Amino acid sequence: MxxxxxxxxxxxxxxxxxxxxxxxxxxxxxxxxxxxxxxxxxxxxKEEKPQTAHYPEITNENVVSFLTEYGKENPETKVKISTRFGDIFIELYKDTPLHRANFIYLVKQKYFDNTFFHRVVPDFIIQAGNSDTKATPMKRKKLGFSYLLPAELENGRKHTRGTVSGAKEYRENPDKQTAPYEFFIFLGPDKYTSHLNGNYTIFGRVTQGMDVVDTISKLPQDDGEWPLQNVFITAEIVE
The missing domain is CATH 1.20.5 (Single alpha-helices involved in coiled-coils or other helix-helix interfaces)
Known part of the structure; x- marks a missing residue:
């Protein structure tokens, strides 16, 4: 039991x-x-997409009128460029109104996001605004594929460490017009500015983050001065 x-x-x-x-x-x-x-x-x-539907495609015929009006409605002058190496803060000049308005427009339309610092030359320049992705030419086609910016050289500025300038189309460009989607930051000493001064519009300067610029300029690159590892950027308005 x-x-x-x-x-x-x-x-x-x-x-x-x-x-x-x-x-x-x-x-x-x-x-x-x-x-x-x-x-x-x-x-x-979902990634936030820019609202571009109400803006016309920019062409060489309407570029001055469009950017003049856009500049009046969007007076911002300070932009932050972010990279994996840190942030670069840029102040845009008011006496280059077309270049300032164009840069602000591209930032607000998210053009620069996921483009690269695609050219690096130690002790000279780093250049941004391009990439080898399919998205970049698609963005350019949507915003205005072939327009150029009139040169704004009347202020007589010279390239010094930290100046921000527009890249330039070399071919058949006697008027020194700026290619609107790419810009470069100058690092080098004054002796390297003879072919830059008076030929490339300076429309801003780096106010903070030149140590980041220096770091990017020294990255290993290929024969075309393209960094071996892509340096992605994003851009946003500060004020």
């Missing part, structure tokens, strides 16, 4: 343990599913 009672008690003990184990396992599975759902929801975050 005692032996039978012992067997019964042992049987009930095992059933109780098994039920507790199942309950514990069910809780773990629920917790795992909850974590999985949370991660999935966090990943479904």
């Amino acid at each position: 005692k032996a039978l009672l012992s067997v019964l008690l042992l049987f009930l003990f095992f059933i109780s343990c098994e039920d507790k184990q199942k309950t514990s396992e069910e809780k773990v599975e629920v917790l795992k599913e909850t974590v999985k759902d949370t991660v999935a929801k966090e990943e479904v975050v």
Whole structure:
């Protein structure tokens, strides 16, 4: 009788343990599913897209009128360029109104985001605004594929460490017009400015982050002065 009672008690003990184990396992599975759902929801975050529908495509015929009006409505002069090496803060000059307005326009339309510092020359310049991705020519086509900016050289500025200038189309460009989508930051000493001064519009200067510029300028590059590892940038208005 005692032996039978012992067997019964042992049987009930095992059933109780098994039920507790199942309950514990069910809780773990629920917790795992909850974590999985949370991660999935966090990943479904749509990137904010610029609103460009109400702006016309910029052409050489309307570039002056468009940027003049846009500049009046968008007076900002300070921009932050972010890279994995740190941030570069730029102040834009008001006496180069077309270049300032164009730069602000491109920043607000998210053009520069996910483009690169695509040319680096130690102790000379780093140049940004291009990439080898399909997105960049698509952005240019949407905003205005072939327009150029009239030169704004009347202020007589000279290239010094930290100046920001527009890149220039070399081919058939006697008027020294600026290619609107690319800019460069000058690092080098004054002896390297003879072919720059009076030929490239200076429309801003770096106010903070020249240590970042120096770091980028010294990155390993290929024969075309393109960094071996892409230096992605994003740009935003500061004020």
